[in-house]
Amino acid sequence: PTTFDLYGEHQSGIVTPVQDRLHFAAFDVLTDDRESLVALLQAWTVAAAEMMAGRPAGPDISSYNAPPDDTGEAIGLPSSRLTITFGFGRSLFDDRFGLADRLPEALVELPHFPGDNLDPARSDGDLCVQACADDPQVAVHAVRNLARIGFGTVGVRWSQLGFGKTSTTTRDEQTPRNLMGFKDGTMNLKSDEQSDLDEHVWVEPSDDRDAWLAGGSYLVARRINMTIEIWDRQTLQSQEGDIGRTKAEGAPLSGGTEHDDPDFELAGRDGPLIDPASHVALAHPTANNGVRLLRRGYNFVDGSTEIGRLDAGLFFLAYVTDPRSHYIPMQTQLASKDRLQEYLQHTGSALFAIPGGIAPGEHVGQALFA
Ligand code: HEM
Numbered sequence: 001p002t003t004f005d006l007y008g009e010h011q012s013g014i015v016t017p018v019q020d021r022l023h024f025a026a027f028d029v030l031t032d033d034r035e036s037l038v039a040l041l042q043a044w045t046v047a048a049a050e051m052m053a054g055r056p057a058g059p060d061i062s063s064y065n066a067p068p069d070d071t072g073e074a075i076g077l078p079s080s081r082l083t084i085t086f087g088f089g090r091s092l093f094d095d096r097f098g099l100a101d102r103l104p105e106a107l108v109e110l111p112h113f114p115g116d117n118l119d120p121a122r123s124d125g126d127l128c129v130q131a132c133a134d135d136p137q138v139a140v141h142a143v144r145n146l147a148r149i150g151f152g153t154v155g156v157r158w159s160q161l162g163f164g165k166t167s168t169t170t171r172d173e174q175t176p177r178n179l180m181g182f183k184d185g186t187m188n189l190k191s192d193e194q195s196d197l198d199e200h201v202w203v204e205p206s207d208d209r210d211a212w213l214a215g216g217s218y219l220v221a222r223r224i225n226m227t228i229e230i231w232d233r234q235t236l237q238s239q240e241g242d243i244g245r246t247k248a249e250g251a252p253l254s255g256g257t258e259h260d261d262p263d264f265e266l267a268g269r270d271g272p273l274i275d276p277a278s279h280v281a282l283a284h285p286t287a288n289n290g291v292r293l294l295r296r297g298y299n300f301v302d303g304s305t306e307i308g309r310l311d312a313g314l315f316f317l318a319y320v321t322d323p324r325s326h327y328i329p330m331q332t333q334l335a336s337k338d339r340l341q342e343y344l345q346h347t348g349s350a351l352f353a354i355p356g357g358i359a360p361g362e363h364v365g366q367a368l369f370a
Contacts, residue, residue, distance in 0.1 A: 001081075001180060002017055002079065002081060002369040003053060003079045003080050003291075004052055004083050006045070006048050006052050006084065006358060007360050008302075008357045008358070010202070011082065011086065011356070011358065011359040011364070012083040013085035013132055014201070014296070015169050015197065015294070016132075016169070016199075017191070018167055019081050019082075019083070019133050020087075020133075020164070020165055021135065021139045021163055022130070022161065022163070022165075022298040023162075024128065024129070024130050024159060024221065024315065024317075025129045025146075025158070025160075026089070026124065026125025026126075026127070026156070026157045026159070026350055027125055027126060027127045027154040027155065028126050028151065028293060029092065029096070029097075029127065030035060030155055032097075034096075035098045036153050038363070040150055040153045041364055042363040043149050044129075044363075045362070045363040045364050047149055048142070049088075050322075051142050051145065052079060052082050052083065053079060053083060054077075054079030054082075056074075057148075058070055058145075062103055067207075070145060071144055073141050074138050075136055075177065078135075078138075079138065080135035080138040080139075081132075081135075081333075082131065082133040082138050082139065083130075083131070083132050084129060084131050085093060085129070085219075085354065086128070086129060086354070086355065086364040086365065087129075087219050087354045088126070088127060088128075088352060088355070088368070089128065089353075089354050090103065090108070090109060091125070091260075092126045092127065099368065100366055103209060104203075104209050104213055105210070106203075106210065106293075106323060106353075107351065108323065108328075110220075110323070111166075112191060114335040114347065116335075118347050118349050119214060119347055119348060120159075121157075121158060122158045122223055122347060123349045123350055124157070124349075124350050125350055126157075126366065127154060129146055130144075130219070130317070132296075136163065145166070160300060160348070161300060161302075162297070162298025162299060162300050163177075163299055163300070164176060164177070164298065166178045166299055167295040167296055168185045168188060168190075169188065169190055169191045169294065170190060170308070171324060173194070175258065179228060179299050179313065180228075180231055180243070180343075181239075182239075182243050182245065182247055182250065183250035184295075184297075184314075186250055186259065188293075189201065189292050189295075197294070200291065200293065200326065201217050202321060202357075203218070203322070206328055210366040211367070212365070212370070213353055213355060213356065215321065215355075215356025215357050216354045217327055217354045218319070218320050218351065218352065218353055219318070219351070219354050220316070220323055220327045220351055220356065221316070221348070222315075222349050223315055223316075223349070224313045224314045224315070224316050224346050224347070225313040225347050226312060226314065226347075227343050227345070228312055228313075228343075229309055229310070231343045240253060241278060242261065242340050243279050243340070244278030252280070253273045253274045255273070262274055262280060262281075263286070264281055264286065275339065277322055277337050277338065277339050278339055279338050282330075282333055282337055283330060283334065283338075288333070291326050291328070293318040293319070293320055293326060294319040294320070295318050296319065297315055297316040297317045298315045299312070300313060300314070313344070313347075322353055322368065355367070
């Protein structure tokens with residue numbers, strides 16, 4: 001399809017085939033008034049449905065006596081498979097809105113991981129909006145109009161542009177590549193793996209605190225900088241050893257082609273063909289209690305630093321059923337053992353609860369405010 005529907009069992013933008021471009025924004029709510037927050041979520045839901053259908057964000061774009069209801073830069077462009085996904089951060093559940101007893105236990109404060117160098121100005125937030133589209137102008141237009149609609153009620157805390165998706169959720173596409181030049185998303189959870197999605201992505205509510213999150217998920221967002229110039233001076237053998245896969249084909253170093261299972265036992269003269277400290281060995285389900293993630297990240301380049309290095313890396317996005325089982329242990333392991341870690345620095349971090357699907361006539365997260 002060329003257009004996706006905002007309404008459905010789950011929010012769009014999770015198992016939806018990954019689009020090429022991203023504009024992700026975290027917002028802080030500026031008011032203490034619960035009704036204003038609910039009114040904003042209503043207005044955002046309506047505008048998101050319009051924009052995803054390829055229409056302007058609001059009805060009135062030609063009155064001379066008021067600012068237009070749409071900023072205009074997407075007029076004439078196709079919807080470009082736009083999806084808009086909303087999430088709620090832990091800080092939304094403080095005393096301001098009477099939501100403290102609905103804070104899901106899994107919406108934790110992520111611990112400090114070895115090697116983290118987090119910038120508070122690029123972390124956390126009360127609300128998030130993930131806009132994905134094949135055209136960056138369409139994704140930016142979506143975030144810009146939601147921010148405009150929220151003026152006075154919310155303010156953008158940080159935002160991130162991404163290009164060149166680093167994962168797929170469908171099988172019919174060629175696996176894209178990250179900025180280290182490797183195929184990324186080979187073993188990603190795919191949209192047709194229904195029972196694995198139920199087990200690893202969708203929330204199974206367990207009590208009154210997270211009942212409102214049925215059909216939802218948790219989104220881990222990490223801005224991961226790469227020391228690209230240093231990586232680019234490593235031998236091909238060293239790069240492949242760090243990942244555990246070949247660069248050209250993306251095949252496991254134990255042999256075969258891209259989609260063959262890696263064999264972590266297979267040894268050559270110098271030991272296992274796939275280094276146990278490689279990224280794939282440490283991220284694979286066999287090393288993580290069977291855990292799988294639905295990764296949906298994007299490459300980013302935010303210009304250059306003052307010493308002329310690219311400010312670039314991977315904006316990691318993963319949808320999981322529970323970050324306590326599905327992100328924290330894996331990241332703890334990667335941060336201390338992964339050979340890749342030498343070239344990485346996590347510079348932003350956020351965790352959001354992603355409400356379930358939206359029914360026509362309702363607004364996103366309606367069950368939380370019921
Ligand atoms: C797999 C790169 C960060 C979890 C892979 C693969 C590559 C890669 C090239 C192999 C292809 C594939 O199966 O998709 C990177 C880079 C990262 C990064 C460049 C940082 C800039 C992370 C982080 C996590 C993670 C932070 C989770 C905490 C995984 C998982 C797999 C994977 C679960 C699949 C492993 C498997 O099932 O075999 N990554 N990754 N990655 N990565 Fe990462």
